[in-house]
Amino acid sequence: MTSLSLKRLAVIALPMAALAGMTTSVQAQEWTPSKSIEFVAPANPGGGWDTLVRTVSRVIQQEGLADKNFAAINVPGGGGAVAWAQIARDSGNPHKLFATSPPIILVPLAGASRYDHTDFTPVARLITDYSIVLVSADSEYETINDLFDALKENPRLSVGGGSAPGSMDHISIAGLASAAGLEASSVNYIPFSGGGDAMTNLMGGHIEAVITGAGESVGQLGEGSQIRALGVSAPERLGGGLADVPTYQEQGVDYTFDIWRGVMGTPDMPEEAVTYYQDLFAEMLETDGWQEARDQLGWIDAYQNSEEFGVFLDEQQEQFSGVLSDLGLLRQ
């Protein structure tokens, strides 16, 4: 089944490969890809992983950074679990990468995937986004502490997010609540089918606050907007449209949360291939094409090479399992 679908994908990828620039000169002893690289977004078109995969493939192609084409492939299902199960079977394949972010840790912890980050090869962390707390423009809350004071009074106040309980948005607000001195599980978290869905409900006054990605919300904020931000999970203030939004730390809550995104490879990917890709991505981050796309999408560079990324992933797992067990959602 897999080999059949690969053939099919290769057929799709061929015309793109023809377009790819072939400018990079390569030293003989280094490993280089011998065919198109399958770059998997473990989700449907349109989401965060998909945007990352398509943006990275496009920049690499436009800047002529690789001899071979990066073919974007969507393998949706199970919040990533379907793609992970497929990739886990492809041990050692140096021509297959996938986009990743906190769900690679959270989904397995919640018991919904047999495979977790330790089953794959970390390649590089690329960017990060932060989470942001939004309220409607005419809300009585001015700071993040106003919101939490109100939550202490009335635990029924609803905070919407764009994903299921125990996933990124929920972890982020629960961690924030416990840093602010509340019980993590006391937040009445309402899961919506996406950040956009949650924001429309906020604008309509159906919920009190929303937790979502800062990048996703940047178009919604600013002059004439129906919503405003109480705080952002970054260690220091962000730029652009979010320059006015104070961090949690500025408001006396010692808490940061990264919505990082990076690239992983098949289990036991050969070391030479990992080195090739981590260097390729490092080079890509320096290009004008990348910086332009990155700014438009509201991402912040957060490069880590394979080794650093691996250590970081282990730390994240420890941190997330703590929050999940406070929430009673730890299944593993």
Place this chain on the structure above:
Amino acid sequence: MDALNNLMYGFGIALEPINIAYVFAGVFAGTIIGMLPGLGPISALALMIPITFAMEPSSGLILMAGVYYGAIFGGSTSSILLNAPGVAGTVATSFDGYPMAKKGLAGKALAIAAYSSFVGGTVSVIFLMLVAPLLSKVAVSFGPAEYFALMVLGLTAVVSLSDKSLVKGLIAAVVGVIISIVGIDLQTGTERFTFGSIQLLDGIDFLVVALGIFALAEVFYMLLRGGGGKEAPRNAIGSLKLTRSEVKEIAGPVSRSSVLGFFTGVLPGAGATIGSFLGYSMEKRLAKDGDTFGKGNIKGVAAPEAANNAACTGSFVPLLTLGVPGSGTTAVLLGALLVMGVTPGPMMLEQRPDVFWGVVASMYIGNIFLLVLNLPLIPLIAKILDLPKPLLLSLILIFCMIGVYGMSFSVFDLLLLLGFGLLGLGMRLFGFPAAPLILALILGNIMEESMRRALQISGGDWMTFIDKPISLSLLVIALLSLGLPLLKKRRKRAAAAAE
């Protein structure tokens, strides 16, 4: 008038030769994509992102929007001719379109679909132009409680879609609800009806079910009846022309469904599929000859076609004025706009009027292109019905399988398709209607999620559905639409008894 000035400005952009070319390319590609079952606008648009990246944002969106509404326009063709819905939004079109084609009226059905789509598309663009900024308030006024009430209202259509036996209709609807909740439950993260299979974690794709229960079941059914069955009428495309009385007959349904469809589209998450079902069931109830719906009534083709195209345009309201995508397709459009450096949202009308008004104006042009493009094609495309039956059946089979495999590259989905084909066959043999199952499949999951979300917000207080005026009115309408036919029947019986 302000809107007129803006529109003139928009036409200035849309009428640039390069943009006219993009509109044409978009709607042409969209029509083709729509006709092929399974190949939906989402994947087509995702593939186009790298192409549009280098384009002027207004041109890029003009092209991509053209693909989107072109696909909804073209999707009716395979619904009518093959009983295989080309896109999810045209499932309801097959209810009466396919029976018409079987009766030898394929040409007429396709023509009605084209005219209704054109009217639905154009009426909704006028709405989009005049009231889009105001409508952003309507779009956000629907919270979980209101969506729940809307879905309840939608589900009351099960009664009118159940033709002969209400009990069988209700059974089909329950099966539909069960299929709709397969997968991870969003509220708790629990798996339901997945039997430990990771392929089922994200639920079952709507098109897999629709293609199985309609197209594949039809193929099986024809095979069962075998060569001895009567041959489909040869060369029976029929006339494309509508008589004056037919035009009169569909004028009402088309205009009502255009308006209904547009407002359904404006609600994030509702979209073309729900819009077309609401339009269909509304007209079935309003029509004096409602009992001939499902057997080839022209109003049953006109209403969903006007509604789905209108809903498609309507879905641009939340996208462009709020910056929130209401559907998977508009989510891809949002992504494409961001990559092109345009941030849709409340400020877009002021910051990028060229994109907004350019796209609105291009939609007028695109709808005319679609009509001009589709009408002459009808006799050609309808020739597919002239194929010998074995060839036609294999063709439908291949279309369905390519469509389903192309969506997910998953053999598992092909097996599901086969399973639903057999389910559909069984339902036909035992007289269970398929439409209630499909309706419940679309609405079931949204209804459940909205209800639980509303209760979670209200702290478990059921009064939340009655306290909110929109939700209350929708529930009252739902109650009336269930109760009135009963009252009518009783009165008729009383009158009969009195005589």
